[in-house]
Amino acid sequence: MKKIKLSPSALSCDFANAGVQIQAAKEGGAEYLHLDVMDGIFVPNISFGQPVVKSIGKSTDLVLDVHLMITEPIRYIDDFVKAGADIITVHVEACEDVRATLEKIKASGKGVGISIKPKTPVSEIIPYLELCDLVLVMTVEPGFGGQKFMADMMPKCVELRDYAQAHGLSYEISVDGGVSVENARLCVESGANLLVAGSSVLGKENIKQAAIDLLNAANGVEL
Secondary structure, eight states: OOOOEEEEHHHSGGGGGHHHHHHHHHTTTOOEEEEEEEEESSOOBBOOHHHHHHHHTTTSSSEEEEESSSSSGGGGGHHHHTTTTEEEEEEEEGGHHHHHHHHHHHHHSSEEEEEETSSOOOGTTTGGGGGEEEEEEEETTTSSSSOOOOGHHHHHHHHHHHHHHHHOOOEEEEEESSSTTTTTHHHHHTTTOOOESSTTTTTTHHHHHHHHHHHHHHTOOOO
């Protein structure tokens, strides 16, 4: 079984204190930092772009897990590579040529991620999984934080885990949206090993303890 990893979502930071908060999450066991880039077109919200990713990257050595919720992300791969992204994840629904987009990320030497929205079946990404280092299952409709976790997305994680085992693939299975101590174990039991968490970690007063608690819950430790 793969090691369970935590990727706190920077959208839940107080950006005036982002460096301190991200460090607290790291001290609590976080290994990745999830950066949601939204364009107001693919999703009905706008977040931040390359300058913020670059700035945050200077303040942490966590793996920068950049989630591009933007239309035709192939246009900006080079920019986010230069900004310091370690993994770049794009949505299958946002790409005119999915394979070309993933191959561009791969050619840059960065981790390749693909994501699906709640209404998109796993079958839509099967042709691309051999290119991927990470598969992100959205457990809320993308675009806003603080939404309720959709437990009915867990069969997708099971399907992705079983497909990887059957075909000798080793991508990370990530879940994003409403992840908390209440459902973290369910995510892991369904096959996820990379948990994106926003308000349940960086939105808490004691961020370090929140990260510890979520990882403990994911590992089945009684809280």
